Amino acid sequence: MYLIEWGFWRMAIESEAARKAYVAEMTPAENRAMRDFYEGDLEEEVHFRKVSENPRARGPVYSFNENFLEMRCGGSEEKRGIITLMTLGSLGPMTYSWLNITLGSIYINATQPEFLSVFSVLFSTYMILLGGATYYIYAKYGFSLSRLEMLTSRHLLIRFNRKTQQVHLHRPGYCGGIVTFPWKTTGSTAIDPEDDSLSMGMRLGLVWHPSRTGLPHMEMTLLGKQGQGGSELRDEWEFIRRYMEEGPHAVPRPRLSTQLPSPIQAFSAQFEGLGRFFRKSSWLFKVALLFVWPAFVIIGTGHWLSLLLCWRPRWPKVIREAGLPGKPVPPVTTLSDYPPAIQARLLANADRWQLKPGKRPAKKPRKPRRSKAQAKPAAPNEDCV
Template identity: 45%
Template sequence: MYFFEWMLWWGTTLAEERKDKVFGKDFMDESQESLKAALEEEQPPLDRPVSEHPHSRGPVYAFNDTYLEMRCGSLEHYRGLITPLVLVVLYATSIFPIWGIVGVVAGFIPSRTLFGALLGIGVFSTLTIAFWYCFFKFKFYIPIRWELFTHRRLLIRFNRKTKQVHLHRPKYAGGVVTMPWDKIIPIHEGAGTRLVLAWMPHRTGQPFVTFAAVGKRAGTAKELLDEWEFIRRYMEEGPESVPKPRVRSKIPWPWYSLEPQFEGLWPILRHGGWKLWLGKLLMSPAFLILGAGHWVSQLLCWEPRWPKVIREAGQPGKPTPEFTTAEDYDPETCRRLYLNADLWVPKDHDADAPAEEEESGSQWLP
């Protein structure tokens, strides 16, 4: 499910007049304080080890001397919640009227009940038309795009030859971007979460933030450190410095869809009592249903494909991709990214900017 990625991009590209209504003054004031703290926080250099046991829990889709490719996405374990509901609604609003019409035309419905059948068809058809009108009018299709008829997975590629990191996301979540390796900020705190990699404006010089939740959820904070150390050593020292990971096929096998439901649970279960085990056993039917929805979601999506310049990056004689900037987007999106820069940048970051520009973020305008 790509809710977090969509929400981040939607908030970043909001129209200026809607920003205060959506976020509110209190939220903006609190975020400004946290942004100032982030500016003062010193990031350890990339050549400093953080763990003695580099290890990737995957899933890894490619591992060679040029690049490392992994799955990313923040809410993968919730993927499958929307799919069953959508399929039931589509079935009810589309199939029932069609069955009724076919029954009348083919003569399957007796003549004495023809009026009732026609009335039922009319009611169902009206409801179907009303549903699809509201569906497109009020953009009810947006939640569907989080896990249906979209990318099968989000990908992150670490290219050690070009020292770049590439993110493959749908266009409604920011699209494909190329970020510098040396500006990366790892966030590896908290059990039950994924390793989060961030590129903040105060490091990249761009008016937007980029996040990537990499791999599986961790049961302990140490697993996050090991995951980051695996990536760090690969990029800084090469593939021979880390244990070779298991490279997974991109075929959507059904058992792969059960994994996200149990990510990070083993350390908890290992130290838990029989009541915890019993509770998880009673919840297993829900996990199976969610896993089935996850698998159907995978089948109804397509495999993402990198642009040619990224596929060839690092090969002899091939060009190096340009880093993504706000100007790479359409003019309106670019303008909104600059005007919403104060979501990620403290207002007083530019001492020479006039006060009215500090309030609007317009000092970021090109």
């Protein structure tokens, strides 16, 4: 499911009217927080120093060799299958009933003249128009939602090419398309030990800020599986960092996953990030899970159907050959790589990502609050009267 990537890209190319409506609903505090980012913050958060002593790839990893490391992206993979079930569950029975009634009435009119009448012809015409109108509405408004997990690329991919020192993102066009960035422009959400407590249920996030890429918009992707707390995300970032900085010999070789539509991947995705929580939970909670196992089976089946109804993503030739002897280095993505209409939208929203100059000012220490007894003025001394 590519809902997060789709929503982030739509925000980057948002129209002026939609943006004004969005800003109007924000509180003053939210508006200040969105713009409260300094150049110094970015310098502190984008670095390539060692952050962990235990580099580890949590997967899925699809390729690992001397030239490149390829992993799965996607912000809500564990929820994949819900849209597929909704789409197939509604369109499937409706299509069967519509074809059965429409083709049946046409067949009777064509083979049994005694049943042919003005009413039967009008009924057949009505059914054809009704089905056509229904599928037209779906194609115009519903297909954009269905293709977030059906009839699209099976996975979002990220490729780290250590020979060219580049990072490539493979996404459908409606999620931003295929882009290429220099490795040294990559920022990570997993560099501060203080954030370890926030990693429960989160994925490793990589960001590319416009001040580093030269583009007018922010790029973001979420890697691999959900974290289970602790330093898992920092371990995964350290694995990527060491691979790109030092080479494949500096990290343990990861277990490779298949890009085929495996039912094991479909059912196991629902339990990402729950292993540690499940082990530490009470026996009552574990018993309660036994009562909801049909829901896991249904969602897992939908996830597998989603994988079956998608195709394996394929990189452009220049990226597939990048790093090989005598082959060209893929060009870095620039604004001119987008269509003119998209360029205008991206530029119109460029102020979203502007940084304040300098470093964040130090917070002023708060004055200690006085209690009511301290704030109450002292009573006059009767002996002094």
